[in-house]
Amino acid sequence: MTLRPFAAAAALLLAACATTPAPAPADAFFGRLQALCGKTFAGRVVTNDPLDADFAGKPLVMRVTGCTDTEVRIPFAVGEDRSRTWVITRTSDGLRLKHDHRHTDGTEDELSQYGGDTATSGSAARQEFPADAFSRTLFLAKGNPASVTNVWAVEVHPGQTYAYELRRENRFFRVEFDLSKPL
Numbered sequence: 001m002t003l004r005p006f007a008a009a010a011a012l013l014l015a016a017c018a019t020t021p022a023p024a025p026a027d028a029f030f031g032r033l034q035a036l037c038g039k040t041f042a043g044r045v046v047t048n049d050p051l052d053a054d055f056a057g058k059p060l061v062m063r064v065t066g067c068t069d070t071e072v073r074i075p076f077a078v079g080e081d082r083s084r085t086w087v088i089t090r091t092s093d094g095l096r097l098k099h100d101h102r103h104t105d106g107t108e109d110e111l112s113q114y115g116g117d118t119a120t121s122g123s124a125a126r127q128e129f130p131a132d133a134f135s136r137t138l139f140l141a142k143g144n145p146a147s148v149t150n151v152w153a154v155e156v157h158p159g160q161t162y163a164y165e166l167r168r169e170n171r172f173f174r175v176e177f178d179l180s181k182p183l
Contacts, residue, residue, distance in 0.1 A: 026094045028124035030072070032156040033088060036179070037067035041162060043177035052173055054078070062086075062162065062177055073100075076164075083109065086164065088154065094118035097129040097152055114138055115152065128153045146171070 023031065043060040045052050058079035066073030074086040085100040096117045101109035114135035118127050131139070131150040139147040146168060155163040158179065165174040 023124075025121045025123050026090070026118060026127065029122065029127050029156065030088070030090060030095065032124065032158055033064070033072045034067050035158065036064040036156070036162070037072070039064055040183040041177040041179060042181070042183060043162075043175050045174070046176050047172055047174045049171065049173060051171070055173075055175065060175055060177075061183070086154070087115075091117055094121070095127055095129070097127075097154065111138065111142055114147075114150075116150075125157055126153060126155045 022028075040061060040063045043062060045056045045060070055078055058081075059077075061077045063075050063077075064072060065075060070090045072088045074088070075082060076084045076086060078084070083102050083104070085102070087098045087100050089096045089098070094117055096115065098113050098115040101112040103109060114131070116129040116132040116135060119130055120128065122128060129152045131148055135150070136148040139145065139150075149168045151167050153163075153165045153167070155161065155165075156179075160179055162177040162179055163174060165172070167173075
């Protein structure tokens with residue numbers, strides 16, 4: 001009879017050791033992105049800033065492609081303009097978002113590769129990317145000092161919404177894609 005409590009305690013201890021820890025928020029978020037690989041979705045602008053007029057009246061489409069263990073590429077088309085790709089990459093301590101802009105001949109635009117790394121752990125659903133040093137230098141060189149405080153965010157709510165947003169003082173842009181209806 002004295003062995004039963006010991007056996008029960010040992011069983012509980014073994015069960016606790018077998019429990020898999022929850023993935024880090026960045027890993028869970030990246031997994032949500034990878035689950036979208038090979039799919040295409042339609043979106044719409046959900047903000048009403050007059051600066052968004054070029055986007056608001058056109059079809060918005062994202063395709064999740066180029067998925068590896070360390071990178072997910074998301075081409076973003078605004079009407080017939082297919083010059084934009086969001087690139088989300090794993091880093092040693094989080095994630096990185098870069099904006100890859102190309103001309104129709106495939107050459108890189110002079111305003112490209114801007115973005116930033118996560119500064120906090122974020123969540124499985126949302127990651128934020130403040131402008132990095134490269135981006136701030138690029139924006140200043142291109143005469144766009146307002147953009148040095150950019151913070152981009154990406155959200156993935158499986159089966160519901162993928163959102164991309166840009167925030168800075170006096171500027172908020174957000175586009176949402178319906179994940180319940182792949183194209």
